[in-house]
Amino acid sequence: MTEFLQQLINGLAFGSILALIAIGYTMVYGILRFINFAHGDLFMLGAFVGFYVAPKIAAVLPLPSITGAIAVLLISMLVCAALGVLIERFAYRPLRKRPKLTVLITAIGVSLFLEYAGQFFFGAAPKKFPEILPVLPLTKIGGLSLNSNQIIVLTVTLLLLLALRFIVLKTRIGTAMRAVSFNPEAAALMGVNTDVVISFTFALGSALAAAAGILWSINYPSIDPLMGILPGLKAFVAAVLGGIGNLPGAALGGVIIGVTETLVSGYISSTYRDAIAFAVLILILLVKPSGLLGKKEIEKV
Amino acid sequence: MNFHHAKTFLLGAIALGFLATLGANRINPYWLFIFYDIGIGIVMAVSLNLINGYTGQFSLGHAGFMAVGAYTSAIITNQFGELNFCAANGIFAVALLAGGLAAALAGLLVGIPSLRLRGDYLAIVTLGFGEIIRVILQNMDKVGGARGLSVMHGWTNLFWTFGLAGVTVYVVAALVNSTYGRGFIAVHDDEVAAEAMGINTTKYKVTAFVVGAFFAGIAGGLYAHSKQFLTPGGFGFMLSITFVVMVILGGMGNTVGVILAAILLTLLPEGLRLLSGLGHLPGFAAERPLGWIGDTRMIIYSLLLIVLMLTRPQGLFRLKKSAAQK
Helix, strand or coil, X not given: CHHHHHXXXXXXXXXXXXXXXXXXXHXXXXXXXXXXXXXXXXXXXXXXXXXXXXXXXXXXXXXXXXXXXXXXXXXXXXXXXXXXXXXXXXXXXXXXXXXXXXXXXXXXXXXXXXXXXXXXXXXXXXXXXXXXXXXXXXXXXXXXXXXXXXXXXXXXXXXXXXXXXXXXXXXXXXXXXHHHHHCHHHHHHCCCCHHHHHHHHHHHHHHHHHHHHHHHHHHCCEECCCCCHHHXXXXXXXXXXXXXXXXXXXXXXXXXHHHHHHHHHHHCCHHHHHHHHHHHHHHHHHHCCCCCCCCCCCCCC | CCHHHHHHHHHHHHHHHHHHHHCHHHCCHHHHHHHHHHHHHHHHHHHHHHHHHHCCCCCCCHHHHHHHHHHHHHHHHCCCCCCCHHHHHHHHHHHHHHHHHHHHHHHHHHHCXXXXXXXXXXXXXXXXXXXXXXXXXXXXXXXXXXXXXXXXXXXXXXXXXXXXXXXXXXXHHHHHHCCCCHHHHHHHHCHHHHHHCXXXXXXXXXXXXXXXXXXXXXXXXXXXXXXXXECHHHHCHHHXXXXXXXXXXXXXXXXXHHXXXXXXXXXXXXXXXXXXXXXXXXXXXXXXXXXXXXXXXXXXXXXXXXXXXXXXXXXXXXXXXXXXXX
């Protein structure tokens, strides 16, 4: 039982990182109806921004420390938000009226570009992510060993999700986002500036991906330019699993994928772990083709 | 491409492949292997074009089918030692066919969920199947697992590569241009309307997947016996993307364009590699003035992809409207 709970906690920590990435996929899909394949690479860039910023921060703030880590996290989120907006502005916006497939291929191009440019500028060899948080001794609760990093991952994810919920449900720009995702033309006619809303969506999604990148690197401190591919794919699977375009669905999907993957690699076989996400996805889509929380879209002729 | 052009192409490709094989020992091996890659690229891209271009489904797992074909055929030919010319080619033909059939079976498995899923959902499921095939191969110790599998025989030659490229082009063109094949284009144009007109859309979608996967399996067999070493990692998501890019650049549902794109995209990285190796260019002082291309080759490739999508989204070679576009 303790072992099971232990695996569950590990899974939750992994799943909440996936959830943060998945939300970026789902938000962009909800508004533009296209898969932003480059999203996983913003996760990678988030980690690398942290890697390069941490030594600079260390000159001003004490590192490792909570305040220092928060500074690294915020800077990385800001830089990636700006990058997300730039990518949308130059690669996706000129294609907005074109078929979805064209945009999808462009997104794949952007993803390849970020990966190869990353290999060129950062080097292909894995780098060690600096320690930005003080390592606390393991807390033991009734046989369960809780890593301080896992607690931080869970707390930060929860705070970010609450902030996101506030932005989407309570603010003007959040209302505009929901309006655009409901019906872009009608929203534009009602005076919503769709370009601003779309830029804001990209900023928000990329900032969350960057946060996921930092949280990931705190737990798995080896970072490389291709590190975004697999978590990106799994997060995308999580978004589809929850019903793409649905924010709580993406979070739920992330947690389901994270927990299932950890449990399977803990109890059955760790070599199959990369296939688990996809197997779960296929099974669920066969039963419920629009995802767990997705609405069924009826195609009208 | 219409049916008669496809016939001419088939005969031409087989004759050319046959003649070229006779003179193969005069061709620089480096180029010979690039020619094999081109032929394999054509088989992959043209067969994917049946699924993505003509039928309008979106598959992101074509490399998975290729892996099934590659491993199946390699396992078969690895049972044999050195053989004489006739026996070798006979066994090779059987192995390629078996690889194709195994991949077609996998295609049937993928085709079934496609009955219920559309668009992006289908894309992600095919991607998932491709990844699952890769992980399963990685865990099969009999075929070397993640360490890879050595293929004993290098039986791929220009005759087989271009002959089978010709067959693929012929079969896809004949299928799409037949009365039966109009159904693929109907599914592409409007699934709901096609169904209302009494077209069995399910059957067409599954057929497209099975036929497409069959040829991908054959391409896998050719690949296995050209590279002579297989690793599951080599058949990942990136390889599938390469073929999707060929189809898109060629223009969805435009066989001629897709063939040209397969040739161009296979040559492009090699061409950039060649440029970076050039020494002493007039007007440059440095030893290898274009050496930087070597390091930034893939960055150039990805930028080119973005720029092409921004400027020519209908594909590079769209001269006139193809059947799927009318």
